[in-house]
Amino acid sequence: MPSLFEKLWQAHIVREETNEPTLLYIDLHLIHEVTSPQAFEGLRQAGRSVRRPDLTFGTADHNVPTTDRSLPIADVIAARQIDTLRKNCQDHGIQLFDINSPEQGIVHVIGPELGLTQPGMTIVCGDSHTSTHGAFGALAFGIGTSEVEHVLATQCLPQNKPRTMKVQTSNTLPSGVSAKDLALGIIGKIGTDGATGYVIEYAGEAVRNLTMEGRMTLCNMSIEAGARAGMIAPDETTFAYLKGRRFAPQGESWDTAVNSWRTLHSDEDARFDKVVQLDALQLEPFVTWGTSPGMVAPVTSHVPDPADAKTLADQQAAERALEYMALKPRTSIQDIHIDRAFIGSCTNARLEDLRAAARVVKGYHINSSVTALVVPGSHEVKRAAEQEGLDRVFSDAGFEWREPGCSMCLGMNPDILQPGERCASTSNRNFEGRQGRGGRTHLVSPMMAAAAAIKGHFTDVREWEFK
């Protein structure tokens, strides 16, 4: 009867009272340099300590430079933030994957990679894309800094129970259509507030057939539909990914864990507050045209006319977005020319993403009007990609091959767009100024970003001539 979400919720209740939020236990707390310093300061001021440093792990990812890491960080305020994280972790006995450690990377890339992320867990982090970890059948969600402080002090969070939504997919994604397109397709369908107040469970054939990397991409974007979290029931794909990873259970504990993880699925008769159906065969590669991830169109289509919007508010939002994006209604998506391409972020910087992009890039060179950046999600991804020679494929084609971090997804470090520059980006947000003031972001899959970098404009990667 219970859904996957319900099973996880019930298993983590520390205390439940009428008219009060439920007190939930948190199994894993990931921290980073930007949203944690004020939380530690709060602890200090209140004379409190970290309850479970053993369940807390840190890394520096948001503001780190992606250029030569042997040089001192030029931005002294950014450096102070990283130093503060280092000191806080030292003071409280928290394991930190520091800027030059071989495990460093984007927090939502290294959690799964190290096997810290496991099915059945509650996972929080002061970052909205914590929903990524739901790909493993965990209940994972982003929190604010006050809540980071709360978890540090108590290892618990008071939570109001969210509603549940099931996204039921049928069929398998066609070739050239990726998990990113599935995510954009869902957001385009339900809207950027379509899942506000809900936890989404992604199910059905298209989801089952995704790799763990694809599932992470899908769950990562849940927050762009407003969802509290996104999750996928664990299966053989999940177990195969986790087996042997550093923090995953080993030996007999592994078998016990897998047996218990097998119970983590929604029962046949589980009830959801809302169900959305989606046929994967109907999906195409998508490109966002506006300043909100829901403003999305298939690559074979065109920029919509705001006059066709359903409501006045939508019309005004579309008009404003087109003005910012410097696009005219009814422009063919494939006629949109780009200046920059960014392959990276917690959405699309895993090995599979880089492989997919490299397959497109191989044998080509980027367009003379484009500069392009590949930022691996972690040192582990970077090493693995280099072993396969992907760095050479990208470098030979004119891409810059960088050190791991969040980079141009949010532009807290020097990787930013200049005013007016247009970027094909594998990241998750196309908000005004997100990648740099006046910058114009089009969200796409890694293959689509690679193809756009080569052509100089968006193109349908399903028709790509692979070399």
Next chain:
Amino acid sequence: MQNFTTHTGLVAPLDRANIDTDQIIPKQFLKRIERTGFGEFLFYDWRCLPGGTLNPDFILNAPRYEGASILVAGKNFGCGSSREHAPWALAEYGFRVIISSSFADIFSNNCFKNGMLPLVLPDVIVLELLQRTQENEGYKLSVDLEKQIVADEIGLTATFQVSPFQKYCLMEGLDDIGLTLQHEDAITAYEVKRPAL
């Protein structure tokens, strides 16, 4: 935390939907390690021209909205990044109440932790408030959290919903970490029976 019981203040309109936390406080200002110093950078890319001078065309810069403490905005306010720097910036700038027809979850939680009320009203009332704000210079609203009522001086009254617990914490200005720590026995008991992961 500053408590919130009633508040009367000047209203400023920001008639846009999906105002994300990147707009509320752009990323270049997130490097501070303090909770303060964000107010001057609120809505920076909208409020300031490149170079830093105030943009005279941005509505919050209009003299009639100077000192506003209630913001009325379009739906899905506070979407995007979880950065609590957004409510810190809004609060430091002087806002105590944000009114919209919907808020992003994390942003809404963050407001309550900072003595600020994210107040949800139906679309039609939000539109009416936006119109009244624009038509009446010096337009004010009074919010009574205890009674869950918002009213102006020219006949509009509306009720709003808020969860009993968040209302209680906000009215008392409570540190909810302190409340959780009162249940330390329950936490310890949970940890004892919790399977080793």
